[in-house]
Amino acid sequence: MDITWGASASHELAWGGIIAIYLFLAGVAGGAFLTSALTELFSKNRQLKVIRAGAYIAPVAILIGLAMLVVDLGKPLSFWKLILYVNFHSVMSIGTFIISIFTALAVVYAYLVWMAAAAEKKIQITVAGQEMAAAKATGIQSWRKPVAVIGSLFALGTATYTGFLLSAVTTNGLWHVSFLGIEGIPFLPILFLVSAISAGLAATLIGAVDCSDLTAYKKADIILLAIEIILLAVLYTSVKAAFFSGGMATLFWLGVVVVGLLLPLVLAIYGVTKHKNLVLPVCGMVVVGGLCLRYFVVYSGQLFR
């Protein structure tokens, strides 16, 4: 590096792996919450294990993600200024409030689900504790459905926000790309929403792997994977080829496309009809693929903009 005579000093990317993992975890949290809440609200046979797995994964994932976000700040201890100083023109400023509300609702929802589980004596606690939980449960459980409904809206908001955060950077050719060239419809929020639901659903199914019948979820998974493949094909044709070159080529083709989409799609289609024990490998790959996608978009957008 010779700033006097040579090329200007190459400097580190502003956002690295920590931000990629944060965007991924926020997506998983949103997707897991939606899986749990929609099962709670609309499923006839209400798979309890799915409801519980999703309800517990959401707050854990978003809290770890937020912790990583704070650690990545230049001044970690000043994160509270995000709430004190508001800029309505900044997607990050708006997102702060969406994610904060989502996190609070995810914690409340997980607590309500846990209380109901405790009341059903599924969790081993003291006899007195169970009785207390059972007594409290009857009244407070009436909050569960409203929290699931409002929480779902904020889960959608959180998952979409991770896309808007990047797409708002107008000077970035990959992040700011519009959907099918339609001005005003950014592409990334759509891609990240679908990927978030897919990865959140997969993470939830890993948590509920010993459930008797997951056929409906596996079918939803197949549809989401198919949509994601179409979206990535759209992205590939919408931006310059450089974004898929160099070190990013392997990450995209192997991590995102093969491991994250094609293999799980083939296995899922095969598994729905024949094997029941493909949940772990399929869902594991979908989750890994979701992480690879965030890494790819965060890095490639900055490397080749």
Place this chain on the structure above:
Amino acid sequence: MAKQYVMVIQASKCIGCQACTVACKFQNEVPEGQYRTKSPAIGPTGTYPNVKLYFEKEACQMCKNAPCVGVCPTKASYYNEDGVVLVDANKCIGCKYCMTACPYDARFLNEETGAADKCSFCYEHRVSQGEKPACVSTCVGGALVFGDVNDPNSEVKKLLDKHKAEVRKPEFGTHPNVYYIYEGVK
């Protein structure tokens, strides 16, 4: 009429001495290894006898439509009353969103303060006291000119009227207040 501070850089007068780089380090106490301004060599290009080399001073371009100001979640990046883009290090939390938005790579995270940092046209310590930015005052070849473009008698206004000036990366619509005159070097 409100002031609009601009910098005009005449590449043909720059001898690459890096006095601006050093003066900026003096004035602004920028940490080691970090720079508010750099003037790397562009080239040499071509083959003998038509070989060319010039220096391009890189720093904040003081955009009128600054991407960094729009994305900042805490309004730490702002325009002051004279059209200068500044960072309030106290409000800044170091999220680096502005660094992803700036197409000129003009910003960095100050290792000592943890806040986003960049060229300020030396506004607080020099320009607001009626002086020129440190790099302009020290420029050996007279390549750097600074002033209020809204003042018809200013040197910058006369230079911009007389010469063909360019801005960097106009395709982003950022409308910089730093102009480059490449006559004689390109």
